[in-house]
Amino acid sequence: MPEISELDVEDDHDLQEFHDVERAAYGADHPHAVVRSYQSLVQRTRRPSPYYRLSLLMAREAGRIVGTAELGLTVEDNLHLADAAVRVLPEARRRGVGAALHEELVRRARDGGRTTLLGEVNQPLEGASPAFRFATALGYDVVHEQDHHVLDLPVPAARLDQLGTVAEGYDVVSWGNRAPDDVVGAYAAMHTQMGRDAPSGEVDHQPVEITVDRVRAGEQRTVEAYDQVVAVVRRTGDGVLGGYTLVYLPHDADHVVQDDTLVMPDHRGHRLGTALKVAVLRILAADHPGRRIVHTWNAVENDPMQRINRALGFRPVERELEMQRRV
Numbered sequence: 225m226p227e228i229s230e231l232d233v234e235d236d237h238d239l240q241e242f243h244d245v246e247r248a249a250y251g252a253d254h255p256h257a258v259v260r261s262y263q264s265l266v267q268r269t270r271r272p273s274p275y276y277r278l279s280l281l282m283a284r285e286a287g288r289i290v291g292t293a294e295l296g297l298t299v300e301d302n303l304h305l306a307d308a309a310v311r312v313l314p315e316a317r318r319r320g321v322g323a324a325l326h327e328e329l330v331r332r333a334r335d336g337g338r339t340t341l342l343g344e345v346n347q348p349l350e351g352a353s354p355a356f357r358f359a360t361a362l363g364y365d366v367v368h369e370q371d372h373h374v375l376d377l378p379v380p381a382a383r384l385d386q387l388g389t390v391a392e393g394y395d396v397v398s399w400g401n402r403a404p405d406d407v408v409g410a411y412a413a414m415h416t417q418m419g420r421d422a423p424s425g426e427v428d429h430q431p432v433e434i435t436v437d438r439v440r441a442g443e444q445r446t447v448e449a450y451d452q453v454v455a456v457v458r459r460t461g462d463g464v465l466g467g468y469t470l471v472y473l474p475h476d477a478d479h480v481v482q483d484d485t486l487v488m489p490d491h492r493g494h495r496l497g498t499a500l501k502v503a504v505l506r507i508l509a510a511d512h513p514g515r516r517i518v519h520t521w522n523a524v525e526n527d528p529m530q531r532i533n534r535a536l537g538f539r540p541v542e543r544e545l546e547m548q549r550r551v
C-alpha cells in the first residue's frame with residue numbers, strides 16, 4: 225500500500241511534485257479542466273487565508289507521489305463542513321490509493337469536528353467519469369449540478385455591440401485588483417447577497433456575511449497569482465450599485481475564469497447582467513488580448529444566467545457535480 229503523509233508546504237520539491245501530480249491526474253480525464261497554477265497553490269498554502277485552513281496529503285510509492293488529497297476547513301463559519309479532493313495518477317488507479325487518501329481525509333475531518341464532506345466531481349457530457357464512480361462508491365450523493373461553459377476569445381465585436389447596451393438610468397464602472405474605497409462597502413454587501421441568491425442545490429452550506437475586511441483580505445491574497453477585472457452597474461441618479469461581475473486572470477496561463485455575476489433584487493429585469501458581462505468582455509479584448517478562452521460554471525436550473533451565457537456564445541463542455549457525504 226502507498227505511504228500516506230502530510231506534505232510540508234515549505235518544501236519546494238514536494239510542493240512542485242504535488243502540483244505536477246494534481247495537474248496530470250485531473251487533466252487525464254478532463255481536457256477542459258481548470259487546474260490552479262503552481263503560483264496559486266504556493267499562495268494558498270504558504271500564506272493561507274485567515275478564514276480557511278488547508279492541509280495537503282500525498283500518497284507515495286517507491287518514493288514517488290502517485291496521489292494527492294486536500295482537506296479544506298473554514299475557520300469561522302460552517303464548522304460542520306469539510307471540503308475534500310482526491311487525485312490519483314492514471315497509472316496508479318484502481319488499486320486503492322484514492323480510497324486510502326480519502327480514509328485519511330475522513331479521519332482528519334472527524335478530528336476537526338466536521339460532520340459533512342463536500343467534493344467537486346467533473347462529468348463528461350456523455351457517460352460517467354472515474355471521479356463520479358469513485359465518489360459514488362464512497363457513499364457521496366449529488367447535491368448540486370452546474371454546467372461548465374467555455375467561450376473563445378475574442379468575442380466578435382458585432383455580437384457585443386448587439387447585446388451590450390446598458391439600460392437607461394445606469395452606467396458601468398470597472399476596476400482591477402482593488403475596489404475603490406467609496407464603493408467597497410456596497411461591493412461587499414453584493415458579495416453577501418451573492419452567497420444568498422446563487423443557486424446551490426442541497427449543499428449543506430450556510431451563507432456567510434462578506435465584510436469589507438474579507439474583501440480586502442481576498443484582494444491582497446489574490447493579486448499574488450491572479451489579476452482581477454470587476455465591473456459594476458451604478459444607478460446614475462443616486463449612485464446605488466445594482467450589480468457586479470468578477471473575472472480572474474491567472475498570471476501564468478492564458479485563460480480567464482468568470483466568477484460571480486449578480487444583479488441585486490431591486491435592479492433585475494433590465495438586462496444588466498448581460499451588460500456587465502459584455503463590459504468585461506470588451507475590457508478583456510482591449511487590455512488583455514493574449515487571453516484565449518473564458519471558463520464559467522452555471523447552475524443547470526439558473527435560467528437567467530444560462531440564457532445570458534448562451535447569447536454570449538458560451539458552450540457547455542462538462543458538468544460539475546457537488547457531491548456530499550455525512551461523516
Ligand SMILES: CC(C)(COP(=O)(O)OP(=O)(O)OC[C@H]1O[C@@H](n2cnc3c(N)ncnc32)[C@H](O)[C@@H]1OP(=O)(O)O)[C@@H](O)C(=O)NCCC(=O)NCCS
Pocket residue numbers: 249250253308309310311312313316317318319320321322323324343344345346353354355356357358359361362
Ligand atoms: C477519482 C480517483 C481519485 C480514484 O482514484 P483510485 O486510486 O483509482 O481509486 P480506488 O482504487 O481507491 O477506488 C476506490 C473505489 O472507487 C470506485 N472506482 C474508482 N474508480 C473507478 C472507475 N474508473 N470505475 C468504476 N469504479 C471506480 C470503485 O468502487 C473502487 O473500488 P474497487 O476498485 O475495489 O472496485 C481518480 O480516478 C482520479 O484521480 N481522477 C481524476 C481526479 C478527480 O477528478 N478527482 C475528483 C475527486 S475529488
